[in-house]
Amino acid sequence: VSHCTTERPPETIAIVGAGVVGRGWVPVFARSGHEIRIHDPSPGQLESARDWIESFLLSSPAVRGHSPKLRFCAHLEEALQGATYVQESIQENLIAKRDLFERLDRLCEAGTLLCSSTSSLDINDIATSTAHPGRCFTVHPFNPAAVLPVVEILATRAGSGTTTERVAGILRRAGQVPVVLHRFVPGYIGNRLQAALMREALALVDAGVADADAVDALLTHGLALRWVILGVFGTNHTNADHGIREYYERFWGSYRELIGTLAVETPAVEGPMIDAISATLEKRFGNASIPEIARWRDRLVLELRKVQLSTLPPAGTAG
Amino acid sequence: VSHCTTERPPETIAIVGAGVVGRGWVPVFARSGHEIRIHDPSPGQLESARDWIESFLLSSPAVRGHSPKLRFCAHLEEALQGATYVQESIQENLIAKRDLFERLDRLCEAGTLLCSSTSSLDINDIATSTAHPGRCFTVHPFNPAAVLPVVEILATRAGSGTTTERVAGILRRAGQVPVVLHRFVPGYIGNRLQAALMREALALVDAGVADADAVDALLTHGLALRWVILGVFGTNHTNADHGIREYYERFWGSYRELIGTLAVETPAVEGPMIDAISATLEKRFGNASIPEIARWRDRLVLELRKVQLSTLPPAGTAG
Numbered sequence: 001v002s003h004c005t006t007e008r009p010p011e012t013i014a015i016v017g018a019g020v021v022g023r024g025w026v027p028v029f030a031r032s033g034h035e036i037r038i039h040d041p042s043p044g045q046l047e048s049a050r051d052w053i054e055s056f057l058l059s060s061p062a063v064r065g066h067s068p069k070l071r072f073c074a075h076l077e078e079a080l081q082g083a084t085y086v087q088e089s090i091q092e093n094l095i096a097k098r099d100l101f102e103r104l105d106r107l108c109e110a111g112t113l114l115c116s117s118t119s120s121l122d123i124n125d126i127a128t129s130t131a132h133p134g135r136c137f138t139v140h141p142f143n144p145a146a147v148l149p150v151v152e153i154l155a156t157r158a159g160s161g162t163t164t165e166r167v168a169g170i171l172r173r174a175g176q177v178p179v180v181l182h183r184f185v186p187g188y189i190g191n192r193l194q195a196a197l198m199r200e201a202l203a204l205v206d207a208g209v210a211d212a213d214a215v216d217a218l219l220t221h222g223l224a225l226r227w228v229i230l231g232v233f234g235t236n237h238t239n240a241d242h243g244i245r246e247y248y249e250r251f252w253g254s255y256r257e258l259i260g261t262l263a264v265e266t267p268a269v270e271g272p273m274i275d276a277i278s279a280t281l282e283k284r285f286g287n288a289s290i291p292e293i294a295r296w297r298d299r300l301v302l303e304l305r306k307v308q309l310s311t312l313p314p315a316g317t318a319g
Numbered sequence: 320v321s322h323c324t325t326e327r328p329p330e331t332i333a334i335v336g337a338g339v340v341g342r343g344w345v346p347v348f349a350r351s352g353h354e355i356r357i358h359d360p361s362p363g364q365l366e367s368a369r370d371w372i373e374s375f376l377l378s379s380p381a382v383r384g385h386s387p388k389l390r391f392c393a394h395l396e397e398a399l400q401g402a403t404y405v406q407e408s409i410q411e412n413l414i415a416k417r418d419l420f421e422r423l424d425r426l427c428e429a430g431t432l433l434c435s436s437t438s439s440l441d442i443n444d445i446a447t448s449t450a451h452p453g454r455c456f457t458v459h460p461f462n463p464a465a466v467l468p469v470v471e472i473l474a475t476r477a478g479s480g481t482t483t484e485r486v487a488g489i490l491r492r493a494g495q496v497p498v499v500l501h502r503f504v505p506g507y508i509g510n511r512l513q514a515a516l517m518r519e520a521l522a523l524v525d526a527g528v529a530d531a532d533a534v535d536a537l538l539t540h541g542l543a544l545r546w547v548i549l550g551v552f553g554t555n556h557t558n559a560d561h562g563i564r565e566y567y568e569r570f571w572g573s574y575r576e577l578i579g580t581l582a583v584e585t586p587a588v589e590g591p592m593i594d595a596i597s598a599t600l601e602k603r604f605g606n607a608s609i610p611e612i613a614r615w616r617d618r619l620v621l622e623l624r625k626v627q628l629s630t631l632p633p634a635g636t637a638g
Contacts (some may be wrong), residue, residue, distance in 0.1 A: 002328050043420070083416055086523065099558075142541045142545075143558055148540070149541070150540040152537070178539060179533045179536050181529050181533070182527055183527065184568075185523070185528050186577055186580045187577045189523055189533065189543060190537045193519055193520065194399050194542055194551075194575055196515045196519035196581055196582075197515055197546075198555075198574065198578070199515065199578050199581065200511055200512055201512065207504065208501055208502065209500055210508060215550065215552065216549070216552050217498050218498060218512060219547070220508055220546070220549070221496040221548075222496075223461070223466055223513060224546040224547035225623060225624070226467065227516075227539070227542075227543040228538070228544055229539065229616055229619050230539070231535020231537075231543075232516050232517055232535065232538060233534065233535050233599070234600065234603070236613070237609070237613050237614050238609055243597070243600070244596060244600055248588055248593055257505075258439070258506045258511065259518050260518070261505045261516050262511060262610055264579045269567055271619050274563070275562060277356055277552055278564055280552070281552060281553065281562070281563055285633065285634060286633075286634030287552055288564055288633040288634055290556070293632065294557050296633050297548055297549060299547070300548050300630065301544050302628060303626045304548075304623055307623055307626060311615070311618075311619065312610045313603060313604055313607070313615060314603060314612055314615045
């Protein structure tokens with residue numbers, strides 16, 4: 001038996017845009033041993049990213065033990081030199097992204113992948129400014145990317161399965177879980193699911209059914225405990241003795257009726273409602289700062305991941 | 320220093336209806352040392368509940384180590400004798416529940432609490448058949464109740480805070496997390512949140528954006544990892560540097576726009592769509608049976624709960 005192991009060489013990753021999203025990518029690529037360059041046209045933003053990365057990020061449990069090969073670049077050209085993968089993370093503005101992609105396409109080598117962190121824009125619209133839309137992708141992370149591994153990938157209509165697999169492979173090697181979408185919808189999948197839950201949660205608080213803490217308790221001590229293991233379809237599957245076909249047969253009628261009663265109007269999120277929601281959260285977290293709460297969240301998510309990854313779903317014994 | 324500990328005497332719980340929901344209550348009340356009687360008018364149903372409880376439930380990690388004081392009662396009167404708390408769990412039918420509550424109210428002692436597991440009916444409508452609506456409550460569990468601790472409580476308009484607290488206390492002592500609703504809405508909170516997520520998830524699959532596995536991956540490796548710790552409001556709170564007020568200021572505009580694009584029609588769940596969803600689930604779980612998957616889920620949820628309960632949210636250090 002002969003094994004042929006192809007050890008892939010590390011990538012050179014250019015992160016363009018050093019705000020919250022751009023910084024969040026640093027630990028993801030750092031832990032896979034890739035070279036990282038980070039650029040922002042604003043020297044202040046770049047400096048503040050350096051402070052944040054050095055004081056907070058490198059001590060976070062998500063990167064501990066890795067010393068990233070990281071360079072802060074004042075000039076875009078410097079960041080792009082030899083880059084094999086670009087992760088664009090500037091503000092959500094079509095004109096600005098189009099303009100940047102035109103430059104990326106012009107300045108990068110032919111094989112370089114050009115990926116956008118956009119969560120709302122269509123990569124097909126962004127890539128119109130380039131001569132090579134086939135190498136342009138949406139690669140949308142969730143906050144914080146180093147602890148929430150899922151990423152949404154969307155190729156342009158000019159993209160190929162092979163190039164998409166190259167993008168997914170780079171992210172997989174960095175510990176992420178890539179999910180490939182077949183076509184664009186506003187908000188992609190994740191933010192749409194989140195928006196759907198927000199709409200109903202806000203409507204329930206608005207209607208005085210319960211306060212924000214009660215709604216969150218239904219998730220933390222109930223629904224989300226199933227979703228985090230099975231998702232929503234997997235949950236339906238295990239809520240009938242013989243699986244999802246039986247579930248739909250028995251329960252879809254009442255769910256269809258219930259769905260007909262859900263909020264369709266967008267609730268007004270203003271003055272008194274924000275005050276009330278804010279008050280319940282202040283009661284829950286006392287005077288803990290957001291970074292304190294976020295560190296607590298990250299530690300817990302990493303522990304939950306360990307439990308989640310400690311076991312595969314059962315695949316049956318007879319086959 | 321003198322401690323005055325009032326050890327509460329165990330309750331006598333009558334579970335009426337021995338289907339999936341009724342059986343699910345057994346381990347919950349069993350682990351708190353309460354006496355339990357379970358009744359079903361159908362001898363077959365009662366026998367099948369006995370088999371299930373003896374062969375599966377008592378070996379489940381959620382009850383292990385507790386030997387329930389459990390009696391199977393062929394007659395309603397026998398189950399209710401000396402009961403301090405009744406958990407009605409028959410089919411979701413207003414006429415049947417009204418009829419049963421009339422009998423419960425007539426047969427039980429004055430102080431006995433009469434609780435319904437209903438997930439869709441208004442307890443105010445059920446209690447019209449009784450002379451004492453103030454002791455009638457909805458106490459709605461999630462499946463499986465012994466591992467998903469949240470319960471929704473709704474008093475009737477005749478109910479008092481003191482009686483509601485008595486119900487909540489009994490459930491809390493049994494290891495549940497009671498959430499009190501202020502008024503009735505169809506599906507209460509939990510099933511509405513679930514229905515909102517199902518509507519958008521089904522619409523995304525229906526529109527060919529991605530398959531059921533991809534949608535579930537967004538939850539298991541992303542969104543639900545935050546929701547299980549923070550809920551949806553807590554997640555928004557930690558997604559801006561200064562909390563939820565800043566979050567709404569900065570992001571509500573784009574969320575409102577996104578919400579405007581969400582599914583409002585109820586997707587048609589039929590033939591080819593069910594086939595496609597079913598196929599992805601069969602691929603995920605091979606030929607594992609639903610009870611095998613459910614046992615795996617329960618073990619994982621209990622481990623997640625341990626992580627969740629190992630730490631309180633930070634409450635700040637300054638005061």
